Amino acid sequence: DEAQITRQLILPYDTMLEQRYLRRLSIISELKRALVEDDDQLSVAYQPKLNLKQGRITGVEALLRWNNPALGFVSPDDFISVAEQAGFIGQVTDWVINRVVKDIQGFTAAGISLNVAINLSAQDVLNQQLLPGVLSLLDRHGVSKDALSFEITESDLVKDPKAAIVHLQAIRDAGFSLAIDDFGTGYSSMAYLKNLPVNTLKVDKSFVLNLDSEPGDQNIVQTVIELAHTFDMSVVAEGIENQPSLQLLADWGCEWAQGYFICKPIPAQQLIDWYAQHQHTDWLS
Numbered sequence: 001d002e003a004q005i006t007r008q009l010i011l012p013y014d015t016m017l018e019q020r021y022l023r024r025l026s027i028i029s030e031l032k033r034a035l036v037e038d039d040d041q042l043s044v045a046y047q048p049k050l051n052l053k054q055g056r057i058t059g060v061e062a063l064l065r066w067n068n069p070a071l072g073f074v075s076p077d078d079f080i081s082v083a084e085q086a087g088f089i090g091q092v093t094d095w096v097i098n099r100v101v102k103d104i105q106g107f108t109a110a111g112i113s114l115n116v117a118i119n120l121s122a123q124d125v126l127n128q129q130l131l132p133g134v135l136s137l138l139d140r141h142g143v144s145k146d147a148l149s150f151e152i153t154e155s156d157l158v159k160d161p162k163a164a165i166v167h168l169q170a171i172r173d174a175g176f177s178l179a180i181d182d183f184g185t186g187y188s189s190m191a192y193l194k195n196l197p198v199n200t201l202k203v204d205k206s207f208v209l210n211l212d213s214e215p216g217d218q219n220i221v222q223t224v225i226e227l228a229h230t231f232d233m234s235v236v237a238e239g240i241e242n243q244p245s246l247q248l249l250a251d252w253g254c255e256w257a258q259g260y261f262i263c264k265p266i267p268a269q270q271l272i273d274w275y276a277q278h279q280h281t282d283w284l285s
């Protein structure tokens with residue numbers, strides 16, 4: 001009968017929802033446990049940033065990795081949003097910052113000076129404890145402020161621009177470099193950009209992945225570079241997967257490049273080896 005047909009149509013969908021809900025619940029409980037027990041489930045991968053003006057690697061981005069015995073490898077695109085919604089992203093960020101500061105000491109010991117960019121969520125930006133916490137952590141470990149910078153996703157910021165601006169200004173005033181991440185996906189207005197206390201725009205990888213073959217993307221990226229320069233900001237392009245794309249960005253005056261073509265995100269120790277091997281690489285020929 002009709003009711004039975006309806007039930008059959010709905011059932012698989014319901015089951016799917018239920019599975020997603022259960023997965024979410026286990027992400028919450030497992031991630032909270034991993035944060036507290038610090039038992040090697042979490043790690044930070046570093047992805048180099050190529051300074052196109054200097055032709056050398058001067059920075060990296062810190063990207064959180066999570067490998068859970070029950071859930072397997074979980075992508076940050078899945079667990080970061082869950083931690084945000086469940087209200088404990090602050091703990092995640094604390095964990096990342098602490099690990100990054102330790103790893104910076106390792107880089108320094110290896111004779112490598114790199115700026116490490118940390119991804120912040122909107123909740124982190126609004127958290128009054130963040131900045132004093134970071135400053136005292138750096139102080140305690142004898143790490144300079146130049147060693148750290150921050151990235152905030154554009155779509156996160158535009159939700160409450162007024163509040164965000166005040167906090168971003170404080171982060172800038174403290175001496176940290178700030179980038180808008182995934183730029184081009186969040187509908188920033190010109191007026192907003194003009195007032196935003198950031199010094200870098202990071203072009204979203206969706207415009208960069210096929211840059212060499214997509215004239216539309218080429219127009220967008222060139223426009224973003226010009227726009228950024230109008231506001232005295234510099235530009236990072238993320239998601240460079242081939243040499244022609246890298247060459248285009250250099251030709252257009254883009255300041256920084258990041259992507260699998262240069263290097264994938266790798267663990268700290270591997271980064272030290274990679275850096276030694278690529279110190280004299282000529283990326284643009």
Ligand code: C2E
Nearest residue numbers: 063064076077080096119120121239240241259260261265
């Ligand atoms: P994001 O900050 O925009 O980072 C760039 C993402 O693009 C990373 O994915 C990186 O591995 C990937 N990527 C880099 N180069 C290429 C490339 O050439 N091709 C392709 N296809 N992908 C490339 P990942 O590591 O999976 O991170 C995804 C997102 O999760 C990040 O996007 C960021 O928004 C968030 N995330 C990662 N770690 C953290 C963290 O510690 N805190 C917070 N709040 N968010 C984080």
Ligand code: MG
Nearest residue numbers: 061119151181
């Ligand atoms: Mg980022």
Ligand code: MG
Nearest residue numbers: 119153181182
């Ligand atoms: Mg992002």
Ligand code: MG
Nearest residue numbers: 182204205238
């Ligand atoms: Mg991105």
